Amino acid sequence: MKEAKADIRGLTLEEMKELLTSLGEKSFRGQQIFQWVQDKAVQNWTEMRNIGQETKTKLEQYAEFTPHKLLTERISHDGTRKFLWELKDGRNIESVLLHHTGDITKTRYTVCLSTQVGCPMGCGFCATGKLKFTRNLTAGEIAGQVLDITYHRRKVENDFKINNVVYMGMGEPLLNLAAVLKSIRILNHEQGQNIGIRRFTISTCGLVPQIRELAREKLDIVLAVSLHAPTNELRNQIMPVNQKYPLEELIKACREYIELTGRRITFEYALVKGFNDGLKEVHALVKLLRGLEANVNIIPVNTTDNNVYQRPALTEVYRFVKALEDNGIKAVIREEKGSDIQAACGQLAGTYPVNVAPR
């Protein structure tokens, strides 16, 4: 049986060099091709101007370009962009591009990547969780989201560059850890996108064995744990994962993670009106996180279609944050972006929006 071709965008520099030397080429050709694919984000062989046709013809027999097909790109009133992609096998995923206008003139970009088609975790407030889980993405499909966004944005902004990567799109990243880690190695490489290692954030709904596995990697990335409730009673209602890994086990694994990596953990807390936004929950949260090197991101919940969870009034959000801070817990309200185009936390459904025609 004929072997499947490698996805050229999913190869590390070492793998690229190995592939080239196995074809009788010098290893520096591997480096040149890696730069075309990963740094310049080209989408076909013809754009690689310093690579001879003979080399390209050989390479094409073993590797292929499979850029994601852009189905729709929606732009929020705040500038956030949501991309709906079609993968090689016809499945759909979404990625979100957020911008932050920094100090003087420089705009910084953060991309939120998907790691699975659908998600098996079924978190109650999440549109992705309502989709059937189909499959994990490959490292090339994950890194490819950065490359495709870069490719499209460079048509209008020559020096476009993504500065931060968060694995918070569709899917539970720690269920696809090997591919996620490989995509980080590729995107972090100085010959490629060269995104600083501290600028990667992996989010999890709280998979205890995988948090320990990630800790052993001792990476300088940020780990974000979706907490969303400070007691098992409440958390069981919105996060099915809590039945398997209750809060005591999760927090124990988080302590071990902090000890092993020396890094803080960010806890995400979606604030839901009348559910987890009272003073009782503040005190439970303070008790739970006492002594942990942690930051809490408060995210006023985003409403999705048919969602029963309601967003609290801003005054209630401020009151909750202040009560946490008064008790020595570092908390910030996460800036909400892209909610008008269903690009915010918990809103990715991987489908065409109503009234938006396919491209």
Ligand code: SF4
């Ligand atoms: S919040 Fe994350 S882990 Fe939970 S269902 Fe949604 S995509 Fe999956």
